[in-house]
Each structure stands twice: as C-alpha cells, then as structure tokens.
Amino acid sequence: MLDAVIADGGRGNVAELARQAGIPLATAHRQVTTLVAEGYLLPSGKGRHVAGARLLGMLHRLDEKQIVANLAAPLLHELAARVRSVVQFGTFENDMVTYRIKTGRGANALFTRIGMQLEAYCSGMGKVLLAHLPDAERDIYLAGGPFVPLTKRTIVDPGLLRAELEAVRVQGFAVDDEEIVPGLRCMAVPLRRADGRVLAAISVSQAMSWRHRVPDALLLELLTQVVQAIECQSLAPGSAWPTAGVVQSASRL
Template sequence: MRKKTPQISSLKRTLTMLEEVVADGGQSNVSTLARSADIPVATAHRQVTTLVEEGYLTPVGRGRHVAGARLLRLLQRLDEKQLIVNVAAPVLHRLAVRVRTIVQLGTLENEMVTYRLKIGQGAAELFTQVGMQLEAYCSGMGKVLLANLPREERDAYLANGPFVALTPRTIIDADALARELDLVAGQGYAIDDGEVVEDLTCAAVPIRRPDGGVPAAISVSQSVTGRRISQEDLVDLLRATAREIEQVAFNRA
C-alpha cells in the first residue's frame, strides 16, 4: 500500500495567507489578516514579503496588499482591465504623492468612461467616484480612449450624437470633436480644458498594450486657481507612469 505523500505545512500556511490577502482586497493590513487566519504575525510578514518579491502580491500602502501582476496573469478568466487596475494602484499612488493632486484611471464601456481608480489630494472634493461613468467626449481620459478606437468605431461614435455641453468649453460639434480626436491620436495625449468642470483642467495619456490597443487611460486633474504644474511636465510624468504600468501589466522588458 502506497504511503500518503506528506503535506508541506509551511506551503499550506503561505497559500492560506495568499487567499486571505486576495479575498480581503487590500482593506486590512498583514497583522490583522494573520490573526484572523491564526498564523503567527512574524511568519505572515515573511510570507507576504516573499509573495511581493515574486510578483504574486502588490503593496498598496499602510501594510495592505492586493493581487499582484504575476498572480493575475495566472487567472485565465481575469478581466484585462482589472489586471491593469491592480498593477496601476501603487504606481498611481506614487504619482499622486509627487503631483499633490488628483490622479485617475478609466476604461471605456458602452461609449462611457468608467472610473476605476481615484487617488490623491482633493480626491474627496471632486465629483467623480470609482465605479461611476461619464460621457467620454468631454474628459481627457475619454478623449484618449475614443481617439484610440478603430476608425470605424470612432466614426460610429461621432455619428451617434448629440453631444451636450457641460460647460461653455465643451466640444459639442461632431466635426470639431473629430478633429480633436485626430489631434489626440497624433500627439499621444489629451487635454480637458474646463470641458467637464469650468475651473478644472486635466491631462491624460493611454495605457497601451504591445499590440497597440488602448484598454485604459490615466489622468492628472488640477484646479485652474491652485498649484499649477505645466502641461508639458504633466504629460511627461503621465507618460513615464504609463510606461511603468505597461511594463508590469504586459510583461514588457
């Protein structure tokens, strides 16, 4: 009779801790989760450190973690956009600290921008919320996402107006919007110059797959009356941030 293969208790504890962290979704710190799972706190910290180093978890601040890019890539049914959100969260947090204003990530669903991340100083005061949707034609992220649609999809969107003015600066003419999207596609970034909220400007750039597709966009918003970073500097910072996200999310060298 064959003997039962012995189990490795340390591996079982590590997998238990991994499950606890992922199920928690970044709400609790490692010590809290360790006590909940009846794992020694020091052991749990060593396990999580190893899982972070190997890419299975990603830190999001204050001892909290979410699923890392390596783990997410293993899940065949994972939504690509959620993978990008998980990868982007700590990167955008660092950008928000640097620029001291609001940083966001959005995706396009049913011709609307879905806000998936919102981080930074003043975030609570801005009307956008994670999970909400906004018309794409009037925001920086929306213009980036529309500009990178296949031409036939973009033309169909433009033909499906009307486009309602949210401020006097909102582009509502389809021909003018088409020219704006051509400009965005050519220069690789978009500007919302008070088109959603009159006293708010925004710069946005794409998150680009290796095949050239754009599943997401990131942006920095700032008040026209507050501390100002030049448009050129904002775009440079956003492009560097996008490259960092792309390298991890799409395993680029």
C-alpha cells in the first residue's frame, strides 16, 4: 500500500488505490491509518496521501550504491564461480574507486579488499567510472595529476589517458592490461541507473599466466549479461533474475 501511494503521487484516494492494487478496502484503510500514525504518510485531503516526514528522513540514510551492491551480490558470486576468477563491484567517490564486493577464486590473494579505496586511472573499474563522468568533472580529474606509474604499462600521460577514457565510453568496457599489477589483466563494464547514468562498475580479474583464462569476447558477453540482470532487478524490485543466459553462456567454459 505504501508503494501504491508513493507511486501515485497523491493523486488518487485510498479507495482508488485499493481497487488498482487489488487490496480489500478495509485492509487498505487500516494500512494507511497505520502508516499515517507512524509518520510514513501524510494526509493531503479528500482521502489522498503523500510521503510523510519519517519516510523522507529515511531517504537520507539510504546508500543507493550499497543497496544495488547487495542486490548484485548473488549474481556476482555465481559469475565468479563460473569464470573461476575474482569478480569485484566498485563505485566512484572522492576521485577514488571504492571496492564494495570482492568474490571468487584467488580473492584472498588479490591486494584489494572490501571498503578500501584505490586510484581510478590505473584499473578497469576506475577507467569505466572515469569515462562516464560528466565532461567537466573528467576534465578536472585529468588536470589534477601527476599520475604515478604502478607498472611499466600504467597510462600516466593525461592526453593518452583522456583518449583511453573516450575509447572506453564508446566501446562500453575497459581493460586493465597489467597496469596496476604485473601479470594481472582485468575487464570491467558499467552498471547504469534507470536514467542511463553510471552508478557502478563490475570487473573480472585474471592472472595472465592462468591457462584457463576466459577469452575476452566471452568474458564481455558474461559481464554484459550479469549487468543486464542486475539492472533489471534494481529497476524492477521483485522481478525474477534472468540468470539462465549467464549459466548457458558460462557452460561453454
């Protein structure tokens, strides 16, 4: 009932919303009365209601990025098991990548950890997040160097880094080719909000020496399928996760 009232935006009364939602009128009135008493809804006249102060206060305590990370976790664990590699979920704060999920084979050996922040310019997830910043914010970041070379392959020239980020934005994925740690290759893709803005990035990291390393084409296909499933779940709560495509493609490994 709360969901129906908020989605309606205060246009319909309780009877109309109950009929649309298939809820008995007496039940709807009882639920709305409780929500008003607890401060989640506020009467706006003629049987209509809008969001109350308590509900609005809760919004400021919600971490949208962590909520989506929690929704994504089961699929990321599944992907990690399928590709037998480390899968990570990261977001962009204060010019750094925040690692929110880390799972899979070799996770304990990899230097990253959940909750830590790392420079964005030298990682796959960082490149994805930088590439999809508003132009003005990306310009400020690129002008804020110097960028320290972590390996001989790290891109540290601002002009080359700008070109790399433009390519990432066009192609829809990023690759860290031994740029943060020698012998480690990473592919990352963006995760978007409903309005198209990038909320987070998801990556798969693999040792270059591993003979069972997943080919880039298949890895991109799997990452894309997982992202689509996560976006579906986060945009349409309660819907089933379309995991069949992930399982089917991964079975070729």
